[in-house]
Amino acid sequence: xxxxxxxxxxxxxxxxxxxxxxxxxxxxxxxxxxxxxxxxxxxxxxxxxxxxxxxxxxxxxxxxxxxxxxxxxxxxxxxxxxxxxxxxxxxxxxxxxxxxxxxxxxxxxxxxxxxxxxxxxxxxxxxxxxxxxxxxxxxxxxxxxxxxxxxxxxxxxxxxxxxxxxxxxxxxxxxxxxxxxxxxxxxxxxxxxxxxxxxxxxxxxxxxxxxxxxxxxxxxxxxxxxxxxxxxxxxxxxxxxxxxxxxxxxxxxxxxxxxxxxxxxxxxxxxxxxxxxxxxx
Numbered sequence: 001x002x003x004x005x006x007x008x009x010x011x012x013x014x015x016x017x018x019x020x021x022x023x024x025x026x027x028x029x030x031x032x033x034x035x036x037x038x039x040x041x042x043x044x045x046x047x048x049x050x051x052x053x054x055x056x057x058x059x060x061x062x063x064x065x066x067x068x069x070x071x072x073x074x075x076x077x078x079x080x081x082x083x084x085x086x087x088x089x090x091x092x093x094x095x096x097x098x099x100x101x102x103x104x105x106x107x108x109x110x111x112x113x114x115x116x117x118x119x120x121x122x123x124x125x126x127x128x129x130x131x132x133x134x135x136x137x138x139x140x141x142x143x144x145x146x147x148x149x150x151x152x153x154x155x156x157x158x159x160x161x162x163x164x165x166x167x168x169x170x171x172x173x174x175x176x177x178x179x180x181x182x183x184x185x186x187x188x189x190x191x192x193x194x195x196x197x198x199x200x201x202x203x204x205x206x207x208x209x210x211x212x213x214x215x216x217x218x219x220x221x222x223x224x225x226x227x228x229x230x231x232x233x234x235x236x237x238x239x240x241x242x243x244x245x246x247x248x249x250x251x252x253x254x255x256x257x258x259x260x261x262x263x264x265x266x267x268x269x270x271x272x273x274x275x276x277x278x279x280x281x
Contacts, residue, residue: 008075009034011063018062022055038075042068101235106242112231113243117250125226126254128209130263132183134160136174138199139187146187146213146244153252156270157263164199171199178206188214188221189232189244200224213247215239 012027012034019027029049030037036045042060046053056068065071129135135158139147151163164174178184184203188196203210204223212224215232230247234240256263274280 007078008037008063008071015062019059020055022051023059023062025049026051026055026059034075035079037072038079098235102240105233105235105240109231109233109240109243110246113229113247116229117247121226122250122254123258125211126251126258128225129154129183129185129211129251129255130158130258130260131181132160132209133179133181134162134177135183135185136178136203137161137163137185137187138171138196139163140193140195141191142239142241143187143189143192143196146189146241146248147185149245150185150187150248150252153248154255156267157256157259159266171195171202175199175202175206178203178208180207180209182206182208183211184208185211186213186221186224187244188212188218189230189239189241190215190218192218213244215244 009031012031016024016027026046026049036048040048042056043053046056049056060068060071063071065074135154137147137151139145147163151161155161162174165171175184184199186196186200186203188200200210200212200221200223209225210221210223211226211228212221213228213230214220215230220227220229228247230241230243232239232241232243256267259266
């Protein structure tokens with residue numbers, strides 16, 4: 001059998017030249033909707049692809065799997081990791097243009113996420129951020145945008161907020177000086193790089209306060225001071241990050257309030273600087 005490290009889609013692509021006409025028909029279908037393998041039994045998949053059940057069996061063996069269930073398990077594992085290609089099926093694809101479907105998912109994700117939050121916890125987090133000598137914000141891949149957005153919002157009232165690492169910089173150049181009152185905000189929505197784990201571990205070793213914002217498909221970090229999980233299910237192949245952005249808005253608003261008069265003075269100075277420098281003219 002082939003190495004389990006080889007993805008299902010890669011197995012299919014590597015065998016395209018060896019396939020019969022009907023097997024190629026099945027391969028073309030699965031390359032477009034590989035997630036269907038996890039959702040349907042072999043005879044159901046055959047019907048969806050317009051081939052016979054025996055074609056499905058031959059195709060699966062040709063890929064190097066012992067049986068259909070073994071291939072199905074691998075696809076399910078790859079779905080859990082978060083590959084967008086495996087998230088949407090052929091049935092889902094027919095509804096991707098539905099405005100109502102996206103709206104309903106967004107509503108459900110917001111409700112699920114905010115049901116897990118409390119005023120007490122969010123107040124504690126925002127006060128810790130506002131009082132921190134320095135605040136480091138980290139996110140990679142899709143989480144990078146969230147990190148930059150949150151930093152952009154709270155830097156209006158806090159002067160010591162840095163998104164790490166900058167171009168050409170290393171994480172260690174920032175984590176080396178962390179103290180117990182510092183805050184490290186880490187966005188960890190799924191399919192993160194190994195760098196995120198190194199940031200979390202370094203912050204934990206330094207004793208800094210860690211705000212870990214992830215989704216329900218991502219593993220938790222036991223060393224986090226506060227762990228906030230967002231529901232990010234989407235109606236199609238991509239995650240829906242409405243709840244993450246809403247959480248950023250909530251946290252920013254509460255941090256601005258927690259910053260008090262010092263934060264208001266900084267905000268006023270920033271606005272005055274905009275006028276003097278004609279930033280928006």
